[in-house]
Structures are given as C-alpha cells and as structure tokens.
Amino acid sequence: MQKLRSPIALRWIIPENELNEMKDVPGEYLHSEAFFASNLDNCQYWMGIHHLNDDPHSGESRIYLFFDNDVDETKIEADFNISVESANFFSAKNYAFQGRAAAEIKFFSINELFNPEKEFFVDGKMTIKLDGILSFEKDGDDIQMWKNNTSDDLLGLGLWVQDNKEFTVATADGKGIAAHKNVLAARSPVFSRMFQSGMKESKENKVIIEDFSFNVVEKAIKLCYHQSLVPHTTLKEKTKLLQFFDKYNIHQLKDDLEKHLISVIDASNACRLTNAALISNAPKLEMKCSDFLWFRLNERLPICDFDLLDKEFALKMFKNAFCHVSE
Incomplete structure (x- = not known):
C-alpha cells in the first residue's frame, strides 16, 4: 500500500443577486461545478452555500465541501482551507470520509454576509477559495518490474544459483550481498x-557502498x-535504482528502467520522477x-507534491510560460 496525496483547488465566484434571491427560500442552496480529484478517478468534489431558516440556526449561513466517491469506498482524509479574502474570512478543517459526504463550515449570519462593511462582495460578486489535500492509501505501488528475457538474462539466472560468488557488495550498515566479479564487470565499467x-x-574482494541502502543495493545486484x-519494487525504490545504475554506468538496466518509469508517469508521481531524472541524468524521463x-x-x-519539485526546474518551467513561440 502506498499513501498518496492529491491536491484539490477551486475558486467559486458567486453573484450577489443570486445569493440574495435565495435567502428567503427554505431549503434553497447554491453549488459550484463539480471537479474530479486527481488519482481518484471516481471522486468528485464541489462547494455549496446554504442559508438556514430552521430554528435554532435561522439566519445563519453555511458553506459545504461535498465529496462523491460512491463507486470506490476508499477511506480519504481531507485537509482543506476555505477563504474569502476580501472579508478576511478563513477556515481550516480536517475531515475523513468514505463514499458520499459533506464537510460543513460555519459561515456568517445572513445579515453579516450582506453587510457592505464586511466586504464579502466586490463589484457585486463574492469569491470563495478552496485549497487542500486529499490523502489516501492505494494498492499498486508494487508495480511488476520490466521484463526482457534474453539468452544473456537466462545465463545470468544460471550464474545466480551458483555458490562460487567471490565478491561482496556491502553497505554502511554492515550488510552485504555476494556476486561474481565477471557479472559485475560485464554490467558496469x-x-x-x-x-x-x-x-x-x-584485493579484498569487497566494496562498501555508503550512499545507498542495502535494500536498493541488493535489488540492483x-x-x-x-x-x-x-x-x-516500489516507485521510490525504482527511482533509487535509477540513481544507482547511473552512478555505476549500468547502461542497459538504466535504459530499461527509464523506459519503464516513463510508462507509469501520472499526476501522483510526476514531480518525484522529475527529481529522480535530474539526479540520475535520465534525459528521456526528464x-x-x-x-x-x-x-x-x-x-x-x-x-501532487509540486512543492517538492526541484526549484531550478520549476523556475525554468515558470520562465517558459512567458516565452512566445513563432513557427
């Protein structure tokens, strides 16, 4: 299981006259458009606003963040903020749900909402902003490794089962894995x-690799x-393996892994894979x-995780956004 984070963001602009018209209509409410959350194909979210007319909350307004994940019963935790900047209104909430749900935010009274001094409306419109993160666990992080069964690979498999490995590749924690010198030499200049x-x-038939965990070294060998x-292997392990193959010039495995990682790029991992490509000198993946x-x-x-993206790479993308193209 892998814990994924999916950003949600929405800017909802509401005309003052629409809110004013519904304030005296029992049960009436306005809602925004619905949008799908990335990495959750079945999960939609949208905002709504409702004036309460029933005691004891008569005269109050509520903002709701609605979720509809009815097809998939994934347990989701939402951390989000809702704000109206012109009125200096801000509310943060943590909310866990499954299936269909609605998170309620206490707003202002109807009288305060339409009070010009509160400045909820600018030029006859109110802008409600939402930003947050959905966190959830998802199967499938252990993606099957690429396959390329050539005769050379089968020869390697035959060598692996032999007991005459004369060289040890160890890590800083003292763990080690035995290997044949001729196999390592054939793979890595x-x-x-x-x-x-x-x-x-x-001479000592042993090398200590200090900048990779034993888990990564063992898989690489x-x-x-x-x-x-x-x-x-997990996606995190794959990115570490890419770095290992680059450092030790294991070209064929690096190329194979780079192609594999290209095939699994999505909104949940693109930023992490970009960083891995930059560190590992993997231009095709980059x-x-x-x-x-x-x-x-x-x-x-x-x-997802745009804040983790390499800062120089992100700045380059930002600059390119202002670059005109002539063809």
Whole structure:
C-alpha cells in the first residue's frame, strides 16, 4: 500500500443577486461545478452555500465541501482551507470520509454576509477559495518490474544459483550481498575498472557502498543477473535504482528502467520522477515528465507534491510560460 496525496483547488465566484434571491427560500442552496480529484478517478468534489431558516440556526449561513466517491469506498482524509479574502474570512478543517459526504463550515449570519462593511462582495460578486489535500492509501505501488528475457538474462539466472560468488557488495550498515566479479564487470565499467586496477576493493574482494541502502543495493545486484530475482519494487525504490545504475554506468538496466518509469508517469508521481531524472541524468524521463507537467499546468489540472519539485526546474518551467513561440 502506498499513501498518496492529491491536491484539490477551486475558486467559486458567486453573484450577489443570486445569493440574495435565495435567502428567503427554505431549503434553497447554491453549488459550484463539480471537479474530479486527481488519482481518484471516481471522486468528485464541489462547494455549496446554504442559508438556514430552521430554528435554532435561522439566519445563519453555511458553506459545504461535498465529496462523491460512491463507486470506490476508499477511506480519504481531507485537509482543506476555505477563504474569502476580501472579508478576511478563513477556515481550516480536517475531515475523513468514505463514499458520499459533506464537510460543513460555519459561515456568517445572513445579515453579516450582506453587510457592505464586511466586504464579502466586490463589484457585486463574492469569491470563495478552496485549497487542500486529499490523502489516501492505494494498492499498486508494487508495480511488476520490466521484463526482457534474453539468452544473456537466462545465463545470468544460471550464474545466480551458483555458490562460487567471490565478491561482496556491502553497505554502511554492515550488510552485504555476494556476486561474481565477471557479472559485475560485464554490467558496469565502474566495477570493471575497479577489478583491473588492483584497487583495495579488488584485493579484498569487497566494496562498501555508503550512499545507498542495502535494500536498493541488493535489488540492483540481483537485477544484474536477472529481472525475475526482483519481481516487484516500489516507485521510490525504482527511482533509487535509477540513481544507482547511473552512478555505476549500468547502461542497459538504466535504459530499461527509464523506459519503464516513463510508462507509469501520472499526476501522483510526476514531480518525484522529475527529481529522480535530474539526479540520475535520465534525459528521456526528464523530457516526458516535463511535457506531462507542462500539459497539466496549461490545463489547470492538479499535480501532487509540486512543492517538492526541484526549484531550478520549476523556475525554468515558470520562465517558459512567458516565452512566445513563432513557427
């Protein structure tokens, strides 16, 4: 299970006359358009406003954030803010729901709402802003690793089951995994030079890798033998593997993984994959992520974790937004 975060945002502009007309009509309310949350294909959200006419709340107004996830019973936690900047109104709320639900926000009294001194309306319109995050758990983070069963791969699988591995790849925590020098040398020019130069690691038949966890190192070494030895990895592990393959010049596995990551780009991971591409010198992945993000921004579609995006990359995208194109 992976915990995902999906942004929600909405700016609802309401004409003053529409609110004024409904204030004396029992049960009447206004609502905005409905929008789908990214990563939750079945979840829609929209805002509504209602004047209460029943005791003991007669004369009060309420704002509601409605959710409709009726097809999917995923448990969702919503953290959101609703504000009317002109009236200096701000309300934050945490709300958990499943299926259909409505989060209620106490607003002002009807008299206060239409009081010109409160400045809810500017030029005859009130603008209510919503921004927030939906958090939920989702299956499918363990995506099956790419498959490319060639004769060389099958040879690697045969070598893996042998007990004559003479070299150990260890991590800073003291854990290690045994491997054949010839397999590592065939996969990585870095390891090949290490073995040919008579370095300390070659003589001691051991190398310590300090900048990757054992979990990542173990998977990377196994992948040098055969993809079936690592049937599933998380997206986070895949991005770390991409960095490992880049550092040790394991070109074929890096290319295969880069193609795989391109195939799984979506709104939930595009920013993280962009950062991984920048760190790992993966230009094809970077370009595809850039195209994806650019499209989402142009269409005003939500993007998860945009605040985590590499700042220089984000600034470059922002500058390009003001660049005219002549064809």
